[in-house]
Amino acid sequence: MLYAVPHRLSFNRKESHAAGSRSEGPAARRLRIPPRAALLSLAWLVIGALCSNPALAQAAAAPAAATPAAGIAQNPRPSAPGAGGAPGAPAAPKSSAAAAPPGETATAADAAPPDTRGLDEQVQGLKKDVVDLNRDLFVLEEELLYPANTQVAVFLSMDVGDFFALDSVQLKIDQKEVINYLYTPREVEALMKGGVHRLYVGNLKVGKHELVAFFSGKGPNDRAYKRGATLTFEKGIGAKYLELKINDRQRRLQPEFEIKDWE
Amino acid sequence: MSFQRPTGALVRRSCAGWLVAFALGAAVAFAAGPTYELLGHEAPDFALHAVSGGNVRLSEHRGEVVVLSFWGSRCPPCREQLAALDKSLATYRSAGLQVYGINVDDDQSRALDFAHGEAVSFALLLDPEKNVSRSYQVDNLPMTVLIDRSGVVRYVMRDYNAKAQDLYRQQVRVLLNE
Numbered sequence: 001m002l003y004a005v006p007h008r009l010s011f012n013r014k015e016s017h018a019a020g021s022r023s024e025g026p027a028a029r030r031l032r033i034p035p036r037a038a039l040l041s042l043a044w045l046v047i048g049a050l051c052s053n054p055a056l057a058q059a060a061a062a063p064a065a066a067t068p069a070a071g072i073a074q075n076p077r078p079s080a081p082g083a084g085g086a087p088g089a090p091a092a093p094k095s096s097a098a099a100a101p102p103g104e105t106a107t108a109a110d111a112a113p114p115d116t117r118g119l120d121e122q123v124q125g126l127k128k129d130v131v132d133l134n135r136d137l138f139v140l141e142e143e144l145l146y147p148a149n150t151q152v153a154v155f156l157s158m159d160v161g162d163f164f165a166l167d168s169v170q171l172k173i174d175q176k177e178v179i180n181y182l183y184t185p186r187e188v189e190a191l192m193k194g195g196v197h198r199l200y201v202g203n204l205k206v207g208k209h210e211l212v213a214f215f216s217g218k219g220p221n222d223r224a225y226k227r228g229a230t231l232t233f234e235k236g237i238g239a240k241y242l243e244l245k246i247n248d249r250q251r252r253l254q255p256e257f258e259i260k261d262w263e
Numbered sequence: 264m265s266f267q268r269p270t271g272a273l274v275r276r277s278c279a280g281w282l283v284a285f286a287l288g289a290a291v292a293f294a295a296g297p298t299y300e301l302l303g304h305e306a307p308d309f310a311l312h313a314v315s316g317g318n319v320r321l322s323e324h325r326g327e328v329v330v331l332s333f334w335g336s337r338c339p340p341c342r343e344q345l346a347a348l349d350k351s352l353a354t355y356r357s358a359g360l361q362v363y364g365i366n367v368d369d370d371q372s373r374a375l376d377f378a379h380g381e382a383v384s385f386a387l388l389l390d391p392e393k394n395v396s397r398s399y400q401v402d403n404l405p406m407t408v409l410i411d412r413s414g415v416v417r418y419v420m421r422d423y424n425a426k427a428q429d430l431y432r433q434q435v436r437v438l439l440n441e
Contacts (some may be wrong), residue, residue: 167318182310182318 024194112146150203151239154211157190158246164255166191166246167217171200174209178202199244204235213244215257270325300400301416306408307398309387311365314378319386322414328355328438329410330362333401336377337368341405344423348407349383351435358439359412363388367396367404407431411438 052232074116146153156170166188169178179200191197211231219225233242249256301307305348306329310320321329331347334341334358346363352362362385369393373415378387390396402421409431418434420427 105272139411152437182312184310184318184320184323 012033022042036141042061073224146201146203148239150205152200152202152209152235152242153198153203153239154213154242154244156191156197156199156244156246157195158188160248161246161255163190163220163248163253164246168215168217169199169214169244170214172212172214173202173204175212196243204240206235206237208232208234211242211259213259215244215246219255220253221258225255227255227257229257230260231261232259264286264346294331294383294422295335299416299419301408302419304416306410306414306416307395309398311395313386313388314366315386317386319388321410325362326433327359327361330360330435331399331408332364333367333396333399333404333406333408333411334364335367335404336373338404340423342377344405344407345381345383347423347428347431349385352385353434355435355439360435360439361385365390365395367393367401371433399432409434409438411441 006237124218141243144238151174156169166183168180169253181199187197209232211233212228214226214228214231216224216226231242243260243262245258245260247256247258306321308320308322310318313319330348330351332341332344333424334345348362348364364377364383364385364387366387366389367378368374369391371389374387374389381387388395399406405423407420407423408416409420411417417438420431
């Protein structure tokens with residue numbers, strides 16, 4: 001850039017003049033600080049980048065972790081006989097233990113096997129505590145998120161299922177989609193074995209509401225099949241439970257979809 | 264006490280030093296690639312339609328090593344990667360490996376054409392609303408996410424080449440041996 005040249009020249013001239021005319025004073029020392037600060041900041045940035053990227057951090061840590069092991073394998077430090085391994089001398093116990101052959105250490109460990117039965121019982125007790133705590137938290141979460149006064153829960157059950165292979169259920173409450181659930185073959189199998197799936201749980205105000213459920217899947221003759229069912233229900237004080245039921249109507253060789261209100 | 268104000272030259276020099284440091288740091292950070300926030304976290308659960316029919320839910324595969332490959336029909340490396348994943352699945356399926364290809368195309372017919380043309384033995388899933396792609400922060404195709412037996416995202420690969428393929432095999436072996 002042309003406009004920068006005179007400026008740069010004057011900057012250099014001033015600097016050389018200052019360096020030539022005066023001995024190194026605080027100003028000159030101050031001149032050296034910015035590059036050092038820059039190097040320091042660069043080092044911090046590199047460390048920051050390494051820490052922020054786990055892959056790089058792993059790559060950086062791997063050689064660091066491997067180096068001591070490799071060092072030991074390649075260059076086993078000989079225990080200096082004169083330094084700390086003098087027989088009978090009350091030398092530091094650590095160094096003598098380190099200098100002891102591994103076989104001796106192993107026999108010492110075998111001689112006094114630690115009793116782990118108590119520890120195992122403690123671990124089992126802790127596990128039980130965790131399970132209990134998890135159950136309590138679950139109950140508390142349910143009570144807080146879905147208080148009984150406003151709770152509405154929708155379940156889905158399936159009977160036989162010869163005429164309908166369930167794929168998904170879309171649920172709308174008061175014309176607002178609340179869930180669109182895809183059923184996997186395993187889930188369908190569980191439903192056909194008598195399982196009941198809690199499809200939705202939420203909160204509703206007291207009053208009249210409309211529930212619409214769309215069932216998608218494969219119907220008779222393996223054709224795409226989509227049907228809907230509607231229910232208008234009154235939500236009172238207390239929890240409301242509704243059940244979507246898929247039945248086979250043998251007489252018509254068609255599936256039947258209904259919504260049952262559990263009073 | 265005398266206070267000497269820094270001259271303009273000094274300020275300029277210090278600024279230049281900082282700028283150089285910042286630029287080098289930024290270059291190092293860029294070379295390292297963007298971080299993947301899901302690494303070490305539980306993989307977001309999903310249920311998607313498969314091209315071959317039926318639905319797949321990720322949480323049903325706890326206890327298995329799951330590989331999710333996000334692909335698009337306009338991505339030539341995706342085709343190569345799907346073939347490579349199919350080979351690895353044939354090798355490691357008995358050890359508990361599951362592979363799913365998740366399509367991110369807007370046009371499902373393209374995805375279906377592509378899927379029917381490819382003879383892969385694993386399920387190709389459709390994600391037309393991109394909910395799963397968003398939750399897995401897909402920013403490049405092909406992108407492969409490796410999930411361990413406990414449902415935690417352990418590795419991610421944002422590219423496909425021979426080197427990446429070797430790394431992928433190593434990572435899959437590590438996860439299968441756990």
